[in-house]
Amino acid sequence: MQRTAATGLLLAADAMLPAWARRWPELKQSPYNTSDKINSFEDITTYNNFYEFGTGKKDPHKNATEFNPAPWTITVEGECDKPGVFDLEDFITPGALEERIYRLRCVEGWSMVIPWVGFSLADMLKKFEPNSKAKYVEFTTLLDKSRMPGQKRRVLHWPYVEGLRIDEAMNELPIMAVGLYGEALPNQNGAPIRLVVPWKYGFKSIKSIVKIRFTETQPQTTWNKTGPTEYGFYSNVNPTVDHPRWSQKKERVIGEAFWKPKRETQMFNGYGEQVAHLYNGMDLKKYF
Numbered sequence: 001m002q003r004t005a006a007t008g009l010l011l012a013a014d015a016m017l018p019a020w021a022r023r024w025p026e027l028k029q030s031p032y033n034t035s036d037k038i039n040s041f042e043d044i045t046t047y048n049n050f051y052e053f054g055t056g057k058k059d060p061h062k063n064a065t066e067f068n069p070a071p072w073t074i075t076v077e078g079e080c081d082k083p084g085v086f087d088l089e090d091f092i093t094p095g096a097l098e099e100r101i102y103r104l105r106c107v108e109g110w111s112m113v114i115p116w117v118g119f120s121l122a123d124m125l126k127k128f129e130p131n132s133k134a135k136y137v138e139f140t141t142l143l144d145k146s147r148m149p150g151q152k153r154r155v156l157h158w159p160y161v162e163g164l165r166i167d168e169a170m171n172e173l174p175i176m177a178v179g180l181y182g183e184a185l186p187n188q189n190g191a192p193i194r195l196v197v198p199w200k201y202g203f204k205s206i207k208s209i210v211k212i213r214f215t216e217t218q219p220q221t222t223w224n225k226t227g228p229t230e231y232g233f234y235s236n237v238n239p240t241v242d243h244p245r246w247s248q249k250k251e252r253v254i255g256e257a258f259w260k261p262k263r264e265t266q267m268f269n270g271y272g273e274q275v276a277h278l279y280n281g282m283d284l285k286k287y288f
């Protein structure tokens with residue numbers, strides 16, 4: 001955007017808005033950005049998995065319009081020296097925000113490339129001073145049937161819970177996303193704040209987070225509880241480990257014509273250089 005006196009005023013006004021309503025037109029670019037073709041705003045916001053708003057791909061777009069993600073607090077607890085209840089605003093340091101263009105590879109066999117706005121998960125977690133017993137980090141989505149109507153149906157164990165090993169969480173790649181396409185996160189994409197872990201299947205990237213807990217033992221995650229033989233704790237993108245009911249070798253790129261060949265799925269979604277060392281010596285068929 002070209003800056004003029006008028007846009008300057010607009011941006012100043014924008015900075016006074018709550019985080020969930022903001023726009024960030026000029027963001028620093030991350031060195032980890034993929035140069036793959038970015039999906040359209042429409043693809044990204046109308047083809048979603050967010051079971052709290054329905055199980056169909058179009059449901060979150062239709063059913064999350066009334067959801068009001070403000071005010072929003074996040075409770076931080078467990079094995080750390082600086083726990084507390086924080087406002088969303090406490091997490092968003094404007095200078096730390098950047099655009100991270102990552103491919104989201106869903107376990108169902110499709111993918112899309114999303115220009116997230118976010119900040120480093122590791123930088124955020126360090127502020128809470130995890131102690132030596134903090135071996136894992138658990139994340140929890142809001143539980144509120146009146147605001148998330150999909151929770152009235154027992155399709156999953158509510159609230160949605162996800163987790164990472166502490167060294168995975170402290171890697172440079174995961175971000176807490178608060179926006180996409182330079183604007184505040186649309187409700188269907190996990191407003192006002194969600195996790196994005198680019199080398200793992202999309203379901204690890206939990207939406208609308210209200211709690212972060214440092215734990216000594218491996219968290220019980222929603223999909224792992226729902227189908228332990230189908231969804232492991234690690235859930236690394238891995239073309240050599242099939243889902244019990246389908247292959248993970250290829251993926252359909254959302255937005256591409258159906259007749260186009262599928263894309264070959266890459267190990268760790270293409271981030272082996274940054275993350276393969278985290279799994280040295282581990283049998284990734286056993287720890288899938």
Ligand code: MTE
Binds near residue numbers: 105
């Ligand atoms: N987080 C919550 N709370 N509920 C969900 O149903 N679905 C997951 C993940 N995070 C989900 C969630 C799955 S399966 C995927 S593929 C991604 O969100 C999809 O993210 P997107 O809709 O923003 O593309």
